[in-house]
Amino acid sequence: MAAKPKPQAGPDPAEYTTAAKPKAYADGVPVFCAHDAIVPISELRPNPRNPNQHPPEQIKLLGSIIRATGWRDNITVSTRSGLIVKGHGRLMAAELYDLKEAPVDYQEYTSEAEELADLTADNRLAELAHTDNRMLADLFVDIDTGEIPFMLSGYTEEDYGNIVAALSEALHDQQEADGDDGGTGDDDVGEDGTEGSKDARRMAQAGDLWIINDKERRVEPGLLDHIKATAGTARIIIVEVAPRLADATLEEITKATGPAGVRCVRQGRELAPAAVADLLAPDEEGGGQE
Structure with missing residues (x-):
């Protein structure tokens, strides 16, 4: 793992x-x-x-x-x-x-x-307050930890890893409960009328924070539809995915929406725009980066 x-x-x-x-x-x-x-x-x-x-x-x-x-x-x-x-x-x-x-x-x-x-x-x-971990993970994405110490959030690095890992595990468990084997899944129609998998629809309803776990090897159509519908503002956290698979996900997203505004968070660190551009740039043979 x-x-x-x-x-x-x-x-x-x-x-x-x-x-x-x-x-x-x-x-x-x-x-x-x-x-x-x-x-x-x-x-x-x-x-x-x-x-x-x-x-x-x-x-x-x-x-x-x-x-x-x-x-x-x-x-x-x-x-x-x-x-x-x-x-x-x-x-x-x-x-x-x-x-x-x-x-x-x-x-x-x-x-x-x-x-x-x-x-x-x-x-x-x-x-008595209850923390919404999806919203918390979303906030973590917006905390520029290159600018301020992460501990100022009141959370430790271990807390950060546990929260993101728990979200990924929860999604994995929900997929199994829905009978989703990580493939295409049953097509359904979301509230916005777009077609996509049940998981994609459920995540879209939860907000614009998307969790892609290591079972998914491609981007669901529902995710791309949601990104387009929200003017490219949907946020994506990729956990327990090899860098090559993460890069492939980015490539699929930018093919559908264009590279503007794409943000990549890898192991909790948001890459600089230049680094993201390098990931999305075609290689010498005209294909995507490996």
């Missing part, structure tokens, strides 16, 4: 600094979030009843993100108790990186019960 895809190697997180214009600075770190004051870390008091646990790897990652992109969230302090309500992890990250100041938002609470409810809701509401 081919290695899991990895994002393109970008700048070192320790050397990356955002160039965006901040509202203020806290100990030299840019502050972009709303805040009432820049407060010394030594004056901030965690709530001893905080039930939210923060593992070391989370704190380290959070600290790296704050140092690289600045304070994008503040630390919320209750005016009633003087204790932190939201941002215990951010405080720990700041302490880990020896930061001396942090942006603070002071908030009013009617009672201890109201304050404690907000304390527990802070992490719980985030836990």
Whole structure:
């Protein structure tokens, strides 16, 4: 089995600094979030009843993100108790990186019960969210990891590979459930009236992110129809496919739609336009690249 895809190697997180214009600075770190004051870390008091646990790897990652992109969230302090309500992890990250100041938002609470409810809701509401892995993989394609460190997304390279591999496996399982042996499949009519395989229609309905796994040796007609219908904006991720097969897929797509706007992501790294052009250029005998 081919290695899991990895994002393109970008700048070192320790050397990356955002160039965006901040509202203020806290100990030299840019502050972009709303805040009432820049407060010394030594004056901030965690709530001893905080039930939210923060593992070391989370704190380290959070600290790296704050140092690289600045304070994008503040630390919320209750005016009633003087204790932190939201941002215990951010405080720990700041302490880990020896930061001396942090942006603070002071908030009013009617009672201890109201304050404690907000304390527990802070992490719980985030836990209830569900991540759409197809949309997440689509976002990964648009994160230029040659420009910024991939870890600023909050995901590791291993996470990236697992998500893309899981999408490919899910498609493979669905193909087997539909009785698709990886060949032509049963022709059907999509919602836009174009003909294509059931898999092609299903993926088109899921959005413009297409997953082509190692069972497919050619481009389904439904995929080409969808690319044409969406003015060539459909995005394609090819996983566990030999480079030669990926190049063949690109060749089929560009024959149908033209080379303009074609993007190629290989092992998590988006190739430069010149590299894509080289892949699509005919060889000396007039054929496609091997």
